[in-house]
Amino acid sequence: MGKEFLYTEIANGIASQIKNGILKAGDKLPSVRMLCHEHRISMNTAKRVFLELESQSLIESKPQSGYFVSPFFSIKLPLPDVSRPSLIANNDEPDELISKVYENMGKKGLTIFSISIPSGDLLPQAKLKKEIVNATRELKEGGTEYEELQGNLKLRRMIALRSLPWGGNFNENDLVTTNGGMNALSFCLMALGKPGDTIAIESPCYPGILQLANGLGLKVLELPTHPTTGIEIEALKKMIPEINICLLIPNYNSPLGSCMPDENKKEVVKLLAENKIPLIEDDVYGDLYFGPSRPKCCKSFDKEGNVLYCSSISKTLAPGYRVGWIAPGKYKDKILKLKLLHSTSSISLVNEAVANFLKTGKYEKHLQQLRRTLQSNYQNYVQTIAESFPEGTKTGRPQGGLSLWVEFDKKIDTRILYDLAIKQNISIAPGRMFTLQDQFENCMRLCIGLPWSEVTQTKLRQIGSLAKMI
């Protein structure tokens, strides 16, 4: 335990020096011997420090010379601009575009950069199968019975327990399970909104949220959003009188990759509570942090039950299991009634299986591995983009999650790029999908949850070549 802790701690220290630019690309690191001396650790522990940093693609070894800061890591493309959507609610839904993208996903042999879920290869499928088999054995009536309305107690306990270290601010009784994250958001919007109400969201925004809000007859107000720090609080303040509901993806936003700093989260929660505007928080990416620790959530700062916290395992473990949850604060009764009426109960089997998977600690191990892969993917993506995309390409700088937001020069329309790419069996998500207005036509979202391989790299390069042709 002590040893484990020590090498991680030292590695994290060096990692943050690299990330903060104190150590720069090509800088030589101290030798193994020097590290032993400096930290009074064994040769083995010192070696593990370097292995850890290497696995994160932060350093590389050169034969007979030692370890150096990786040149890849330092690659940073310019940031996309802060979005400037019209502040008049709009509802020009890119229905046809979205349908086309979704329908084409069924094509065989397609490399899918257009959906923000981790590839099946990155999921612990064998272990999950075992948990399902165990659940059929352990559950009363083999899972054929209705589950209690609020959801599997063991699962709710595990979710609450896991959230303690990062200030989830809810316990098992505060949670209601749902059939995945979208189902959670759908219940929240149905509980809070009536046709004609205005909902404030980030811009760009996940298409499912845009369509859901539109489908429920809500007016959608897209707000200026910063590519790294998320929604612009000044804009939110200004528009407060027009807003009935606010919905945010504060951590590792899809598509933008932004992550709201804690002080922003705190301020937004306070501002909305003061104005009696409920906040729906979608935290499905929160566990996918690249840094040393998980970010807090808005719910962490919620004193009045005004935040409806939603999450799921769809982005981290098993999209097809449809296991999600809400900590609905003071709206719990409304959410429970909606759940009863619209879906009766969750599916015991998958919820029990996931509960057990969380309980044994297998989830934490899996997440560690997945985070490492995603971070390394991110770096590989950026490097490839820097090498092969048109000049002037900008990218987000996600510190976690599954999405990389790419902004081309104004003249490159990603709807055209989409059509070119799909002919080469590549699917991207054009920027216009993420707004109800005429913007982001030169942007796209790439999923970094594909296993990094020669195919992935080649396909990514192809996107660059195609973009250059437009």
Added chain:
Amino acid sequence: MGKEFLYTEIANGIASQIKNGILKAGDKLPSVRMLCHEHRISMNTAKRVFLELESQSLIESKPQSGYFVSPFFSIKLPLPDVSRPSLIANNDEPDELISKVYENMGKKGLTIFSISIPSGDLLPQAKLKKEIVNATRELKEGGTEYEELQGNLKLRRMIALRSLPWGGNFNENDLVTTNGGMNALSFCLMALGKPGDTIAIESPCYPGILQLANGLGLKVLELPTHPTTGIEIEALKKMIPEINICLLIPNYNSPLGSCMPDENKKEVVKLLAENKIPLIEDDVYGDLYFGPSRPKCCKSFDKEGNVLYCSSISKTLAPGYRVGWIAPGKYKDKILKLKLLHSTSSISLVNEAVANFLKTGKYEKHLQQLRRTLQSNYQNYVQTIAESFPEGTKTGRPQGGLSLWVEFDKKIDTRILYDLAIKQNISIAPGRMFTLQDQFENCMRLCIGLPWSEVTQTKLRQIGSLAKMI
């Protein structure tokens, strides 16, 4: 095969003579020898005929005398009246009563007559477990992936195939899977209704439907309904100008037990189509027929895609699996979009498992057994009610399904009966749950899906004793 067919045919012939009153309670049946001679069958086949009739509680043997028509079967209590709800849309939701009934269901040691699902003891749990285990092995990515939006293809094929003999009138491409039957109804209502629209339903009506419609802001128009033939077509005709949507449970309605004759189904479908009023048909009980064959559904007569047919396996196989479906006719695109936005996809694992269970024919065998049990339960219930309930008690005469509707004398308020019964660990469903108006206060619904045992019988008798005290 030939033999199997023969003894069933002969048994069905005798059964229908009993049911039609040609053979009466106490009548002596021909001897085994006579039956052999009459039908030119073997002794063994003749014996199986009697065993079959005995298992259905239609006949009983007396030592050294032979077989006689069972005195139990002939018991028929008077039918409840045709309902006469106010024809002004009402929304006096019995919220507190419903909450109380649902919350109390968590009590340990409770005998639950108040929920219309088959008891776990009547379900093929071991076989289902095996199918789940197989599904984890056979599914691509072990079921962790999103399923295609329309739902598991094998399951849709099996549902369509099973519906051929009784005129389901849909194929695999017409079907969309959902998370259970309520989820199917919820999608249909969201697709068709907007706040302020009027929905016509049977009266009494399943509480989930009342609450769902109310929750979506629909005006609920309860129509007069006959205890055996269902909704009164004349009343429906009269109210047509006020109706935007119609929702019916034509087969073995819960709570009433009514089953619309084919000609009524046909007429209603035509009437609604002519007036461009979509019909949502809830057929979750259709497979639970006591007679020789499954009834048709309204969808069988739908020429214009105006009927949205909904069903599930929750009442027949595994409530907790949440496997349901819609054949939405011309509303398919709307339903698919709602499914995408509100739940993303169904859960592959349970859908694959159920598809395989259906494919192997295990489902048909299970249904045969379940139907026999329910029919025999129904007869046992009626007999016990006749013996121990207050004079003047009326009951429905379901020809299938899970619900027995009981009407007491006007002076007996079943809300009071509920409170008395729950103290004795018995849960019933008071009639007021099934309406948004002030009616059915002297009625209740009993589930006949409990295994018949001394406990069940004793508890049923206790309800009668308590009712006599009011």
